Amino acid sequence: MNKRNPLRKRLLRELKSEIGKYLVIFLLLTASIGFVSGFLVADGSMMIAYDESFEKYNIEHGSFQLANEMNRAQRKAIESNGVTIYDNDYIEEELDNGSTIRLYANREEVNKLCLMKGKMPETADEIAVDRMYAENNHIAVGDTIGNQTHTWKVTGLAAFSDYSCLFSDNDDSMFDSVKFGVGALTKEGYARLDQRRKIYRYAWKYAREPADEQQEKEWSEDLMKVINAETDLEDFIPRYLNKAIQFTGEDLGSDRSMMIALLYIIIVIMAFVFGVTVSNTISKEAAVIGTLRASGYTRGELVRHYISMPLLVTFVSAIVGNILGYTVFKNVCVMMYYGSYSLPTYETIWSAEAFVLTTAVPVLLMIAINVLVLRRKLKLSPLKFLRRDLTRRRQKRAVKLSPRIPFFSRFRLRVIFQNAGNYVILMIGILFANLLLMFGLALPDVLDHYQDALQNNLLCNYQYMLKVPMNAMDEEHKLRSLIAMLQFRHGVRTEQEEAEAFSAYALNTQGEGLYPSESVVLYGVDEDSRYIKDIGETDIKVSSAYAEKFGLQAGDTITLKEEYEDTTYDFTITGVYDYIGAIAVFMNRGKLNETFDLGDDYYCGYFTDTPITDIDAKYIGSVTSLDDLIKISRQLDVSMGSMMYLVEVFAILIFMVLVYLLSKIIIEKNAQSISMTKILGYTNREIGGLYIVSTTIVVVLCLLLSLPLEYWIMYLIFRVMMMTSISGWIPFVFSPMLYVKMFAMGIVTYAVVALLEYRKVRSVPMDEALKNVE
Amino acid sequence: MGNELDIDNFSHQLRWMTTNSRSLFVRNLRAFGGGKIHRKGEAMFLAIKDIRKSFGEGDSRVEVLKGIGIEIEKGEFCVLLGPSGSGKSTLLNIIGGIDRPDSGEIIIDGERMADMREKKLTAYRRKHLGYIFQMYNLIPNLTVRENIEVGAYLGEHPLDVDELLHTLGLFEHRNKLPNQLSGGQQQRTAIGRAIVKNPDILLCDEPTGALDYQTSKEILKLIETVNRKYGNVVLMVTHNDAIKDMADRVVRMHDGMIRKNYRNEMRVPAENLDW
Known part of the structure; x- marks a missing residue:
């Protein structure tokens, strides 16, 4: 006959009597599991939608830009290399709302939306725009957008498959879904635009999918040589390097592991909290356990009994969490993604993996940790339990404390020693919660600081990058190149007094391991430059952003390479130039021109504090102003700003629950002593002063001492984040006021818990001490 | 002897009290001198009047104390005797202010306990009482010395802790935790904690209940010494009949009532007790 352990009848009663504790743990676990489950489902579904979009919307394998329209012969020559070329040209318009929109004639073959x-737009004055851009600029279907020359009625909001992340330029550090958008017009609508400003961009697709990234790389390198030979190639971006397409996928993947790690940290902390709670119950029920063990109950039976509640709570939390995950939290997370990325519509896909990760793994973690704690605790002989002697070592010595220390202080120290285990868990918990809190508080602060710093150390107000036609540097057609160069020189001459010419060259860092290769701009500046000071003839100074990101200093040698070639260049740094706006190298213009064989008086841009108005617009590649530089911080703010509030609330919640549970355990553990001191005539205030103040001391110390540790951990996390997923550099700055804020938030939260604990101290009955009398 | 007879007569009357016991008790009190009870030539310190207490509800309601009245003089060593369930511990707890009676009152040094609210009751315990339990109830994470200091903190003029440690024979164990001590040493520590603040009343609930013969005698001697040296009232609950011989007053309880209440004129030193 299968007999059931009669002890199980206690479970419901245990649940009833400790409902507060279990409810708090249940809520925290449910919220954590629910959020992560929702996140995984959203992430998984989004990832599938994203992956499928490549085929569904026929996303290009790459695109290139030519100075002029490609002719039929060129197209044929290129296509004979096993690729299909599609027109992918666009025209950009500045709109009245201050943003720039990139307009395409609706693409029906490649990069479909x-x-x-x-x-979709049906007439020439209708437009479909990117959904995210529309949201960020408060544009709804039916609204009219435009500028002084054109206006369009928005008929639809869409996800452009080659702009899941709105990077306007592949060299940008960060995408920009506020000031940059894409739109689709009808062919007629597109034809109405100023065709002189058309950017001749072409997309290509291979006849078959490359087997892996290596093959994709080889194919694209081969293709680039072909195109370069046939045309005036201005820009070439294979898909695997195209941030507007790839960034979303990479980010979807990286968030996932972070969320799972967060969940497991919470589960492990909660498992230890359960462990401590159960240990406390075992101490309380020592005599009963001794009797049961003496009567023949096995250790296993007792382990199973005491582990039931933690498991039950975790399991129910996991189930409820998953239900909430699929219903409520999934939508929250989807909205978060839709708030950052321009993803296509998705279908919720049930993920067995997500279920396992948020149900089986937490339950297993809970079992593992609790079995460990319980087996250790229940290892003692029945006799020891009967004698209520649960110390492992027979003679546990007291830590010697001088009687000169005031009595209350000694008492508190004893409480701290007695509960060292609890306090260690509390410390880890506080560290974790505070890290989350710091993250929540630091990010907006870091971004603010970055914007301020950018503003304060701009190289100049406007940086004009000139677009040197690729054919001006064509070694094989010297005459053609000479003419093009002459035309260019003439077109970019300026009378503007403040304008100062510089030459520039783009190279890439080598990129090792986790760190991707990143673009570095080398500036060649005049010796007596009014904008970039102190660059001597032999100087190689790296920007402070570069130095900080890669830990460089004077004397170090950096090796940079050509983006699409194997050629590398070594430079020995002579100093650091205070500029955080870009990963850049500053050197003498003559030296730069000589190094890259650009000709003595070559230049390709102007630094100026006032706009230049007298150069040919077609030679202006880009104008960089402060607004462009703060793009990265603006976007991070839009994508993550609202989430930070959530992170802060969650951090406070975890902090509160942990302090509440652990200090509750301490009071319960000492209920008999508390009761005894009451009998002796101690007031509730005095008892609170002994038992609660001990926890207060630990909490305050934890809050204070963990701050520097948290700073360093956060600094490392931020650094890794910067190194792996963001080009450019945002320095991690944590203002002293935030420490005060963090500490204050910790103390206020703790005060609430302390009040609850004080109530608990008050409610300890005096007969608690008399319970074991007979 | 007349006084003893009076009290015997009084408690005899109490036994027959019924539902109108309170008014009957008041009438009796008046017969004894109108609410303020005095003994010839001796200071009345603790008066327990018509204490009733029951536990449970409805059918399961059990009356544990059925109208108890005792008077104890300053410095008196009083033993409350009786079998398990006779209500002696409950009475002790009520006197100690850790339980409240359903009716009746306790007057200590002229102050009525019934009028005391929670705060005042705490102050009362703090000022007047020392407690010794069968299971010692020491604070497990404090050393011997610190456990005694727990009591010392409460007294306005506490005894010198080191001197007391010597008196208790605990000086060499002063830095040990309770679980490093024998039962006798733990109980001595508990006694130290109770007497260090020099309380007016020492309440002892089966202080030797968990100890062997020799250790019990040691503890009794210690309590006796304390009583003699400091002149505090000792109220000791026990079911060990032999202990009554060392008391000034013996109150025998049975089923929530007082069977006997008398002064022991021939007090035997604890040293000479035998059981």
């Missing part, structure tokens, strides 16, 4: 709301 996914209409998410409304309908």
Whole structure:
């Protein structure tokens, strides 16, 4: 006959009597599991939608830009290399709302779009725009957008498959879904635009998918040589390097592991909290356990009994969490993604993996940790339990404390020693919660600081990059190149007094391991430059952003390489130039021109504090102002700003729950002593002063001492984040006021818990001490 | 002897009290001198009047104390005797202010306990009482010395802790934790904690209940010494009949009532007790 352990009848009663504790743990676990489950489902579903979009919307394998329209012969020559070329040209318009929109004639073959709301444009004055851009600029279907020359009625909001992340330029550090958008017009609508400003961009697709990235790389390198030989190639971006397409996928993947790690940290902390709670119950029930063990109950039976509640709570939390994950939290997370990325419509896909990760793994973690704690605790002989002697070592010595220390202080120290285990868990918990809190508080602060710093150390107000036609540097057609160069020189001459010419060259860092290769701009400046000071003839100074990101200093040698070639260049740094706006190298213009064989008086841009108005617009590649530089911080703020509030609330919640549970355990553990001191005539205030103040001391010390540790951990996390997923550099700055804020938030939260604990101290009955009398 | 008879007569009357016991008790009190009870030539310190206490509800309601009245003089060593369930511990707890009676009152040094609210009751315990339990109830994470200091903190003029440690024979164990001590040493520590603040009343609930014969005698001697040296009232609950011989007053309880209440004129030193 299968007999059931009669002890199980206690479980419901245990649940009832400790409902507060279990409810708090349940809520925290449910919220954590629910959020992560929702996140994984959203992330998984989004990832699938994203992956499928390559085929569904026929996303290009790459694109290139030519100075002029490609002719039929060129197209044929290139296509004979096993690729299909598609027109992918666009025209950009500045709109009245201060943003720039990149307009395409609706592309029906390649890079198709996914209409998410409304309908596609049907007449020349209708437009479908990117959904995210629309949201960030408060544009709805039916609204009219435009500038002084054109206006369009927005008929639809869509996800453009080659702009899941709105990077306007592949060299940008960060995408920009506020000031940059994409739109689709009808062919007629597109034809109405100023065709002189058309950017001749072409997309290509291979006849078959490359087997892996290596092959993709080889194919694209071969293709680039072909195109370069046939045309005036201005820009070439294979898909695997195209941030507008790839960034979303990479980010979807990286968030996932972070969320799972966060969940497991919470589960492990909660498992230890359960462990401590159960240990406390075992101490309380020592005599009963001794009797049961003496009567023949096995250790296993007792382990199973005491582990039931933690498991039950975890399991129910996991189930409820998953239900909430699929219903409520999934939508929250989807909205978060839709708030950062221009993803196509998705379908919720049930993920067995997500279920296992948020149900089986937490339960297993809970079992493992609790079995460990319980087996250790229940290892003692029945006799020891009967004698209520649960110390492992027979003679546990007291730590010697001088009687000169005031009595209350000694008492508190004893409480701290007695509960060292609890306090260690509390410390880890506080460290974790505070890290989250620091993250929540630091990010907006870091971004603010970055914007201020950028503003304060701009190289100049406007940086004009000139677009040297690729054919001006064509070694094989010397005459053609000479003419092009002459035309260019003439077109970019300026009378503007403040303008100062510089030469520039783009190279890439080598990129090792986790760290991707990153673009470095080398500036060649005049010796007596009014904008970049103190650059001597032999100087190689790296920007402070570069120095900080890669830990460089004077004397170090950096090796940079050509983006699409194997040629490398070594430079020995002579100093650091205070500039955080870009990963850049500053050197003498003559030296730069000589190094890259550009000709003595070559220059390709101007530094100026006032706009230049007298150069040919077609030679202006880009104008960089402060607004462009703060793009990265603006976007991070839009994508993550609202989430930070959530992170802060969650951190406070974890902090509160942990302090509440662990200090509750300490009071319960000492209930008999508390009761005894009451009998002796101690007031509740005095008892609070002994038992609660001990926890207060630990909490305050934890809060204070963990701050520097948290700073360093956060600094490392931030650094890794910067190194791996963001080009450019945002320095991690944590203002002293935030320490005060963090500490204050910790103390206020703790005060609430302390009040609850004080109530608990008050409610300890005096007969508690008399319970074991007979 | 007349006084003893009076009290015997009084407690005899109490036994027959019924539902109108309170008014009957008041009438009796008046017969004894109108609410303020005095003994010839001796200072009345603790008066327990018509204490009733029951536990449970409805059918399961059990009356544990059925109208108890005792008077104890300053410096008196009083033993409350009786079998398990006779209500002696409950009475002790009520006197100690850790339980409240359903009716009746306790007057200590002229102050009525019934009028005391929680705060005042705490102050009362703090000022007047020392407690010794069968299971010692020491604070497990404090050393011997610190456990005694727990008591010392409460007294306005506590005894010197080191001197007391010597008196208790605990000086060499002063830095040990309770679980490093024998039962006798733990109980001595508990006695130290109770007497260090020099309380007016020492309440002892089966202080030797968990100890062997020799150790019990040691503890009794110690309590006796304390009583003689400091002149505090000792109220000791026990079911060991032999202990009554060392008391000034013996109150025998049975089923929530007082069977006997008398002064022991021939007090035997604890040293000479035997059981």
